[in-house]
Each structure stands twice: as structure tokens, then as C-alpha cells.
Amino acid sequence: MRKQHNPKFYALCGAMGLIAGVSPALAVNLLLNPGFESPAAADPDDPNVSSQVAGWSFLGDTKRSKFHGSHDAGGLWNVWLKTFIDQTGGVQQTVSAQPGGQYTLSAWHWFEANTGDTESILRMQLTWLDGGGSATGTPAIFTLDPTGQLPVNAWAQNSLQATAPAGTASVRVFLGYDFGGNGSGPVSAFWDDAILDGPGTAPSAAQWAPTTSGDWNIAGNWVSGTIPNSIGAQADFLAGVTAPTTVYSNLPVTVGTINFNNSNTFVITGAGSITLQATAGNAFINVQSGSHKINLPLTIASSTTLNVAAGTTLRISDPVTINTGRVLSQTGPGTVLYESIVNVQGAAGLILGSTTHMAALNLAATGNATLSVNGSRVLKTDSLSVGANSRLDLNDNDMIVASGNYATITNLIRTARNAGAWNQPGITSSTAAAAVPKNKTLGTLTGAEFHTAQGAAALFDGFTVANSDILVKYTYYGDVDFNGLVDFDDYSRIDAGFNNNRTG
Structure with a gap:
């Protein structure tokens, strides 16, 4: 006998605009690491599994895998849903959103031959969040019961569409499953190649990828897979983290631009240093939201503009040296504190x-x-x-x-x-x-x-x-x-x- 799942939880699912096997016309993908390909490294004990995923947070006993490859012919990784375990598992990511904006979430799923024998229900969800990070309005949910679903052992696409309610500042994207258990043989399910299309700005390739603290000097911690450490390089600390985050560098780094845009505080610290140097013109530190701290010695090798938006704060807490002939200046109504x-x-x-x-x-x-x-x-x-x-x-x-x-x-x-x-x-x-x-x-x-x-x-x-x-x-x-x-x-x-x- 199958479990009797809560009908209220899934009451919204029928009106969310399922689009099976059809890709929406993409204006911009707001998701970071949408194909789950970063970082490239696998776990030391299993070359087909990874316990890390840049830009996303795991829920439950969820990992990335190379099982069944990727929906994208050029990719290797997907999200492995262990539907043989009774749990809520999957991945989630929070990105900026605009009230009244029309958003479409799409992703590809894969059912193994016996996934339908489990108690699992796949779920895609958009949870709207206000400026304080609290849920607002009604979440948009699409669910998929693998019982009797075709095809198996093949990729198929699903989508949901929804309008962000008043008061929305961001949206939490969830791809995963609920319940699970029972079944024998190959019973897992997988998500891959997610797209969130709607008003907003596509994430930068220079963006900090993890949802937690980490080392600046690890390539896998950046969406591009390249460490920003050269004249004119850009480092972006934007949406994705949901708690105060420390990025540390024990080595000297050089960048031309640093961007902060998250209500959660980033602290850049360590035993290294930062040199701001542009290939031409000024270097920049831009603070669009939140309160952030640079806790490394800072050298101004190119004239540099600190552009701080209203209500934001930039703390510079280690020594600053402004090289001969250079100017360090502030624009914008926000606050810059030299400590x-x-x-x-x-x-x-x-x-x-x-x-x-x-x-x-x-x-x-x-x-x-x-x-x-x-x-x-x-x-x-x-x-x-x-x-x-x-x-x-x-x-x-x-x-x-x-x-x-x-x-x-x-x-x-x-x-x-x-x-x-x-x-x-x-x-x-x-x-x-x-x-x-x-x-x-x-x-x-x-x-x-x-x-x-x-x-x-x-x-x-x-x-x-x-x-x-x-x-x-x-x-x-x-x-x-x-x-x-x-x-x-x-x-x-x-x-x-x-x-x-x-x-x-």
C-alpha cells in the first residue's frame, strides 16, 4: 500500500503550468551553476559522486553523481535523489527576484527502471522571500509521482510558472523529492540542467560559488573555475549564501573589481593581502546591498572608487596603502568605515x-x-x-x-x-x-x-x-x-x- 500523502501540500501543483519535454524561450538564467557541473572534483573515495555543489545547498542525504551522465551532452554531473530513503532530499538556491515578475522554473528529470516502486514524489518549488528572508505569499509547487511515468532511463523536462507576490526580494528554488523508500533494484531519480527565467541579472562567471565560507584560492570556489587573481580580474560576492560568510586568502591576490550584493555579510580575511589594480582606468569596490568587511591589507595600485549604495556599509579593517599618484575615493550615500x-x-x-x-x-x-x-x-x-x-x-x-x-x-x-x-x-x-x-x-x-x-x-x-x-x-x-x-x-x-x- 502506498502512503497517503498530504493533499493540501500538493494542492497547488495542478495550476503551475507543467510543460513536459518543452524548453521555454530563455531570456536569462538566474541560477548559479545550473548544470551542477561545479566543482569538477569528485569525492576522494568515489569518482562518480561528489558531496559538494557550487551555488546550491544540499538537503537530506543528497549528492551529485555521474550516474546516467548529464542531460547536457557536454556535462558530467547531475543531482542524485536517493528515493530509496524516506526523507526530503534535494538542492536549493536563493536568488534575487522582483515583485510582480513572471518566473519559469524548468529542469530535467530521470527515473530509473524501478523508481515508480518507491513512495517518492519529485518536487520543484519556488518559495518567495521578503527583504528579511522570511517567506511571503504562496509558494509555487509542481510535483511528479513516478508511478507509471514514462519514459524511464531517459531525460524529460518539467516546468512551472508563477508570479512573484508583492514584497518579494528573493526566491528560494528547490529541486528534490519527498517521502521515498521501498522498491528494489535501480530506484533512484535525478535532476539536471535547471533554468530560472524571469526579471533579473544572470550570475557572473566571476561569482563566489559556495553557499558557505571557503578559500579564495581554490578554483572550484568560483563559478568560472578560475581564481580571480590578476590585474583587472573581477570577484563577485552576490546571491547564493544565506548566512554570514568568510572568504579567506592566505596568499596575495590582485583584482580590478570587487562586487558585494547580499544582505548576508561577507568578510574577506586571512594572512594574505589584496591589491586593487585595473588594466585601464579605475579599480572598483561596489556594494549594492548588505554590510561587508575587507579584513586584509589593501594596496591601491590604480585609482579606486568605492561605490556604496544607500543603506550599505563597507568596513576596511586592515591597513590601506594608497600608492604614489593614485586616489582612493568614495561615491554613493552608503557608509565606508576605515578601522x-x-x-x-x-x-x-x-x-x-x-x-x-x-x-x-x-x-x-x-x-x-x-x-x-x-x-x-x-x-x-x-x-x-x-x-x-x-x-x-x-x-x-x-x-x-x-x-x-x-x-x-x-x-x-x-x-x-x-x-x-x-x-x-x-x-x-x-x-x-x-x-x-x-x-x-x-x-x-x-x-x-x-x-x-x-x-x-x-x-x-x-x-x-x-x-x-x-x-x-x-x-x-x-x-x-x-x-x-x-x-x-x-x-x-x-x-x-x-x-x-x-x-x-
């Missing part, structure tokens, strides 16, 4: 577009750094070195130097200001130079002076202040207490300073 040392070599440049807290900012002679115009950004650095003929341009923003030298910082501002012309090296403000009337400047206070003026627990631009910190504020001439105004308190302090023969 280590930034070394700007001669005639090189750094353009900051976010509030950040560095371990150190070192400007070699003729090196330059700029905090782009915003009015609310803060550069905090635990150490600051400004070489001869270098410029640190704060524009209309502020700075905190932890345990800095007050006289040195004040003199760098005085030199740059040059009686209001703001045309000399040092710590400068292009915004003050362009102001009409010229009533703005960069003022300095020690942390102790700030606490005296504003209170022991007062914050400076949201930062806790130590007495030994040096604060630099873009403000009005005469705002000696850094409250952003010139008022009675300022006049009182100016008078007190004059009466006590103080300068500054």
Missing part, C-alpha cells in the same frame, strides 16, 4: 565620504586627504601625521585627533588659513575659502577645554571625548566654546582670555 591605518603616499589622494574612526592617517609629503562636503561628518583618528606640502581638507566637517598635539594641529590650520586665503598646505577647509562672507574657520580645542565649556559628559558630534583629545570644528570665527554660535558666552571667554594675556 585601521591609512597611508597616503606622495601625490596620492584619499577622499572620504563618511564619518569614520581610523587607527591612523598618515599623509606623506605631497599626499592629500579630503572629507567631502556634508556639514555633519567627522574624521576621528587615533594618530595623525601630515607631511610637508600635504593637505588635509575637512571642508565643512569636524575632526577628532586622539591624544594629539594641540600646538602642531593648530599650527597646521594657521599655516593653511594664511590670513583667510586658505591657499597653503596643512589642515585646510575649501568650504571656508569659498564662503561669502568669510566668517567661517577651523577652530581647535582640547578635550579638557571642551568639557569645561560644555560639561564633563558632553559629546562632540556624537563621540565621547577624552581630555587629551584635540577637537577641530568648522564653525564661525569667535565660537570659542564650539556650540556652533557666537553668543554672550563666547564674548565672555574672549574677554577673560584677553585679560589673562591668553592667545589663540
Whole structure:
């Protein structure tokens, strides 16, 4: 007697548009590793079986196999469904999707001679997910009972079609089976050559393939089978992973472009390093979604643009060296956080577009750094070195130097200001130079002076202040207490300073 399967579970199956043996007109295949051919390596103990599949996750006791070959004449691998085991088994992958988009999922199946004797039901499913990864709407399901099905020992295609509901951000694709058991002889089933066609972008050949953490320097971890490690190479960390993922490299790597687009965090780390170098023009790090971290020493060998979308964050947590004549700049409204040392070599440049807290900012002679115009950004650095003929341009923003030298910082501002012309090296403000009337400047206070003026627990631009910190504020001439105004308190302090023969 066959098991009585839950009819509610399969109630949707009849309306999903079965297309047997017919290939849909393909606009774009959104699936990574759709033929299950990556990685190429088999398990050490069996040349016909692999426990790894790039871009997909296994469910249950499922593996790839070379049994019956591939539907694609040029392929070797398929997904082996062990239908002699009572379980839910198969593979799944999550890709970006658009609400209201029309999607078609197709795949080829193979039944062995006695698969129909098992209790198994093959299943294709699209589960719609919202921006937080939770299911939304009704999943689209197609099932296939192998009992009495023809052909056996041959490939046949099945498809389902569905519309993504409102609120969809991604879709989880499942190819597998439920139940199973019984039967004797050849009773397995197989899936191969999946296609998800619909609105979206085809995965890049330069894409990180595993759904888990792994080594950058293993070819099988990339869809193309080629390690991105050359001038101009591209490395993409996109859809596919469903949890925070660490990609490590213990060797130096060189790339021209790094792309991040996943709500789950990628951390690039290890004992190696990354050099950004393009074959021509700029190198790029693009962050389209999520919060990601580069935890390797970074060398800027070509001018590089950090393009960070709204709501995203890029953390650069190891030392950065900007080579002579190169510029590292930020575009986009997202956040870039430098958490280590930034070394700007001669005639090189750094353009900051976010509030950040560095371990150190070192400007070699003729090196330059700029905090782009915003009015609310803060550069905090635990150490600051400004070489001869270098410029640190704060524009209309502020700075905190932890345990800095007050006289040195004040003199760098005085030199740059040059009686209001703001045309000399040092710590400068292009915004003050362009102001009409010229009533703005960069003022300095020690942390102790700030606490005296504003209170022991007062914050400076949201930062806790130590007495030994040096604060630099873009403000009005005469705002000696850094409250952003010139008022009675300022006049009182100016008078007190004059009466006590103080300068500054």
C-alpha cells in the first residue's frame, strides 16, 4: 500500500503550468551553476559522486553523481535523489527576484527502471522571500509521482510558472523529492540542467560559488573555475549564501573589481593581502546591498572608487596603502568605515565620504586627504601625521585627533588659513575659502577645554571625548566654546582670555 500523502501540500501543483519535454524561450538564467557541473572534483573515495555543489545547498542525504551522465551532452554531473530513503532530499538556491515578475522554473528529470516502486514524489518549488528572508505569499509547487511515468532511463523536462507576490526580494528554488523508500533494484531519480527565467541579472562567471565560507584560492570556489587573481580580474560576492560568510586568502591576490550584493555579510580575511589594480582606468569596490568587511591589507595600485549604495556599509579593517599618484575615493550615500591605518603616499589622494574612526592617517609629503562636503561628518583618528606640502581638507566637517598635539594641529590650520586665503598646505577647509562672507574657520580645542565649556559628559558630534583629545570644528570665527554660535558666552571667554594675556 502506498502512503497517503498530504493533499493540501500538493494542492497547488495542478495550476503551475507543467510543460513536459518543452524548453521555454530563455531570456536569462538566474541560477548559479545550473548544470551542477561545479566543482569538477569528485569525492576522494568515489569518482562518480561528489558531496559538494557550487551555488546550491544540499538537503537530506543528497549528492551529485555521474550516474546516467548529464542531460547536457557536454556535462558530467547531475543531482542524485536517493528515493530509496524516506526523507526530503534535494538542492536549493536563493536568488534575487522582483515583485510582480513572471518566473519559469524548468529542469530535467530521470527515473530509473524501478523508481515508480518507491513512495517518492519529485518536487520543484519556488518559495518567495521578503527583504528579511522570511517567506511571503504562496509558494509555487509542481510535483511528479513516478508511478507509471514514462519514459524511464531517459531525460524529460518539467516546468512551472508563477508570479512573484508583492514584497518579494528573493526566491528560494528547490529541486528534490519527498517521502521515498521501498522498491528494489535501480530506484533512484535525478535532476539536471535547471533554468530560472524571469526579471533579473544572470550570475557572473566571476561569482563566489559556495553557499558557505571557503578559500579564495581554490578554483572550484568560483563559478568560472578560475581564481580571480590578476590585474583587472573581477570577484563577485552576490546571491547564493544565506548566512554570514568568510572568504579567506592566505596568499596575495590582485583584482580590478570587487562586487558585494547580499544582505548576508561577507568578510574577506586571512594572512594574505589584496591589491586593487585595473588594466585601464579605475579599480572598483561596489556594494549594492548588505554590510561587508575587507579584513586584509589593501594596496591601491590604480585609482579606486568605492561605490556604496544607500543603506550599505563597507568596513576596511586592515591597513590601506594608497600608492604614489593614485586616489582612493568614495561615491554613493552608503557608509565606508576605515578601522585601521591609512597611508597616503606622495601625490596620492584619499577622499572620504563618511564619518569614520581610523587607527591612523598618515599623509606623506605631497599626499592629500579630503572629507567631502556634508556639514555633519567627522574624521576621528587615533594618530595623525601630515607631511610637508600635504593637505588635509575637512571642508565643512569636524575632526577628532586622539591624544594629539594641540600646538602642531593648530599650527597646521594657521599655516593653511594664511590670513583667510586658505591657499597653503596643512589642515585646510575649501568650504571656508569659498564662503561669502568669510566668517567661517577651523577652530581647535582640547578635550579638557571642551568639557569645561560644555560639561564633563558632553559629546562632540556624537563621540565621547577624552581630555587629551584635540577637537577641530568648522564653525564661525569667535565660537570659542564650539556650540556652533557666537553668543554672550563666547564674548565672555574672549574677554577673560584677553585679560589673562591668553592667545589663540
